[in-house]
Amino acid sequence: MSTTSEHVATQDLLQPLQPPKRYLFGPGPTMVDPRVYRALSKPIVGHLDPYFIQVMQDVQELLKPVYGIQNGSTLVISGTGSAGMEAAVANFVEPGSKFAVFANGYFSDRLSEMAKRNGANIGRFEKAWGETFSDAEAADFIRREKPSVVGYVHAETSTGALQPGHAICAAAHDAGALVIGDCVTSLGGLPVEFDKTGIDIAYSCTQKGLSCPPGLSPLALSQRAMDWLRARTTLSRSWYLDLKLIHDYSTVSHRYHHTAPISMFHALREALMVIAEEGIEKRFERHRRAHRFFVKEIESMSLSMHVPEAHRIPTLNTVSVPKGVDDAKVRKRLLEGPGIEIAGGFGPLAGKVFRIGLMGPLATEENVRFFLQEFSKALKAEGYQS
Ligand SMILES: *Cc1c(COP(=O)(O)O)cnc(C)c1O
Numbered sequence: 449m450s451t452t453s454e455h456v457a458t459q460d461l462l463q464p465l466q467p468p469k470r471y472l473f474g475p476g477p478t479m480v481d482p483r484v485y486r487a488l489s490k491p492i493v494g495h496l497d498p499y500f501i502q503v504m505q506d507v508q509e510l511l512k513p514v515y516g517i518q519n520g521s522t523l524v525i526s527g528t529g530s531a532g533m534e535a536a537v538a539n540f541v542e543p544g545s546k547f548a549v550f551a552n553g554y555f556s557d558r559l560s561e562m563a564k565r566n567g568a569n570i571g572r573f574e575k576a577w578g579e580t581f582s583d584a585e586a587a588d589f590i591r592r593e594k595p596s597v598v599g600y601v602h603a604e605t606s607t608g609a610l611q612p613g614h615a616i617c618a619a620a621h622d623a624g625a626l627v628i629g630d631c632v633t634s635l636g637g638l639p640v641e642f643d644k645t646g647i648d649i650a651y652s653c654t655q656k657g658l659s660c661p662p663g664l665s666p667l668a669l670s671q672r673a674m675d676w677l678r679a680r681t682t683l684s685r686s687w688y689l690d691l692k693l694i695h696d697y698s699t700v701s702h703r704y705h706h707t708a709p710i711s712m713f714h715a716l717r718e719a720l721m722v723i724a725e726e727g728i729e730k731r732f733e734r735h736r737r738a739h740r741f742f743v744k745e746i747e748s749m750s751l752s753m754h755v756p757e758a759h760r761i762p763t764l765n766t767v768s769v770p771k772g773v774d775d776a777k778v779r780k781r782l783l784e785g786p787g788i789e790i791a792g793g794f795g796p797l798a799g800k801v802f803r804i805g806l807m808g809p810l811a812t813e814e815n816v817r818f819f820l821q822e823f824s825k826a827l828k829a830e831g832y833q834s
Contacts, residue, residue, distance in 0.1 A: 464762060468781075471810070473819055474791040475605045475633065475764055477655035477662055478807040480797075484660055487718035492710040501702050503713050505674060507666075509697070510720035513728050515650065515668040517642040523698055524716070525651070525665040525689065526709055529632040531638050532665030533653025534562055536628045539677060540649055541597050543567030548595035548625075550586070550616070553577050554606035554795055555630055559599045571595060576686075577796045578766070579605040580759045583615030590619040591745065601642065603633035605656075608755045608766030609632075617646030618684075618712035620827050626673060631655060634721060635666065637763035637807050648673040654712070657763060659808030660719035663712040667691075675829050736762050738811035742804075745820050749827075750834040754801045763811070766801040768792070775799055781826040788822055 461624070464605045472479050495501050511522040525531050537559065541547050549566035550559045552575040567817040570594060571593040575581065581589075581600075591596060598620040600611055613629055620627045636657030642650055643645055648670040655662035669677075669691075677691060684690045686704065697705035723731060739762035746767055754766035769775045775792045779802070782788040793801040804823075806816065827834075 455490050469787050471786065471788045471812060471819070473712075473806070474652070474803055475656070475805050476807070478659050478805060479488045479809045480659055480661055481722050483722060486713050487714040488661070488715050488828070489719050490711070492714075493550040495705065495710060496702060496704060500710060501716055502630075502707070504698050504708070507713060507717050507720060510667070510717065510724060511666050514720065514723060515640050515666075516644060516671075517644045517668045519643055520670040521666060521695070521699070523669065523691065523695060523714070524710075525667060525694065526663075526706065527665055527689075528655070529651065529653030529665055530558070531561060531689065532632075532653065532667055533630065534686065535632045535665070535667065535689040535691060536649045536651050537562040537566050537572075537599075538684045538689050539680075539691045540626055540628065540673065542592075542680075542682060543564045543685075545569070545570060545596040546667060548590060548593040548598045549573070550581050550598075550611065552576070552579055552607065552609065553601060553604035555604060556599065556601045558632060559601070559628070563597075563599065563749070568597075575606075578609050578613050580609050580754050581616075582667070583612075584764075586616045587619040590616070590625070592723045593613055594623055595620070597628060599628045599630070601630040601762045603631070603764060605633045605764055605803070606793070608753075608761055608797065608801070608803065609759050610638075610761045611759075613647055616619055617648075617781050621646060625647040625686070626676060631668075633764055635760065636731075637811070638732055638761070640668075640670050640707050642670075646670075649805070654716055654719065656717050656805075657717070657807055658723070660715050661712070662789045663709055664716055699784050700728055714784060723774070725763045734812045735806065738806045738813065738816055739763070739765065741813050742806060742816045742820075747814065749824060751819075754797070763805060763807045765804045765806065766797070767804060769793075769802060770827070770832050773830050774829060775802060777830050778802070778823075778826045781829060782822060785826070786822045790823075
């Protein structure tokens with residue numbers, strides 16, 4: 449009996465990989481350009497090879513217009529967006545220091561949790577999931593808390609709300625604090641304006657707005673952040689994510705720190721070239737247009753958006769689940785029928801919203817139309833009458 453099932457299992461394991469065809473309309477990962485897949489299949493060289501060092505430098509340069517950074521540095525961390533978050537916290541939040549966080553969703557909670565594990569005292573400004581902080585509220589909070597580091601999430605993927613950073617950064621700088629901005633869902637799909645906003649440490653990932661597979665986390669660091677880091681006398685609690693060591697490997701001495709995932713750098717370089725060729729402003733405008741069209745059509749189906757118009761993330765739409773409809777069943781229909789992936793809500797928004805991403809190649813009117821046709825069919829099959 450057991451030999452038979454082992455035999456069957458082995459046969460299954462020897463079948464070639466055949467991932468199903470999916471339309472990734474969720475919060476990430478997003479659709480990958482065929483050029484990026486081709487880049488992934490290129491032969492690798494060593495991680496200290498001059499060719500690879502050049503690839504790393506190309507990636508750092510190509511990231512600058514996407515982040516909107518001219519005065520600071522860009523770096524790439526081996527790991528997903530959470531590794532970038534962990535690097536930001538482990539290098540800039542010292543044990544015993546005060547970390548003030550704008551808490552209005554799942555990812556600001558994760559940021560807060562990481563700061564706590566790094567020994568910081570946490571000051572939280574809490575709001576309901578989907579709400580944002582006004583300039584005056586943000587400034588008051590920072591004046592009250594007197595933090596060393598402030599954290600906020602630019603595009604909160606769990607809620608669909610966009611938090612502007614200008615006022616947060618201005619108040620933090622007045623208080624002598626550094627600002628960590630989570631740009632995981634915004635980078636590549638909407639303007640981050642790193643310099644203009646005044647962010648000190650931003651991190652992102654490859655698999656959302658950059659339309660690349662997951663695996664790397666691009667960081668941007670202001671001159672202030674770099675100066676602060678150089679002057680830090682205590683050691684970061686993380687060796688692997690120590691930005692002094694990573695900065696030295698990737699931009700100064702090129703001495704071994706860890707073996708960079710070569711193929712992922714190839715992929716990211718290609719994904720950034722795709723973006724550069726389209727033109728960053730054009731790309732942002734295409735995403736805005738797709739979003740406006742999406743919202744107009746959603747409203748004409750008598751559905752409503754979870755976040756007020758002024759605070760929506762153009763690339764990640766939260767649509768309220770209509771009364772009487774089971775969102776999980778709608779999502780299952782979409783996945784099993786046309787092969788469309790979207791996400792549901794979680795935490796306080798469980799069962800209350802659909803999270804629909806319009807990122808990279810999917811951010812066109814034609815693709816929105818295709819999506820809405822299928823979405824509408826799935827909703828109707830689950831009892832929705834508009
Ligand atoms: C996805 C996401 C993260 C975490 O990134 P991973 O690549 O999943 O580790 C962090 N913050 C935000 C806002 C995200 O959307």
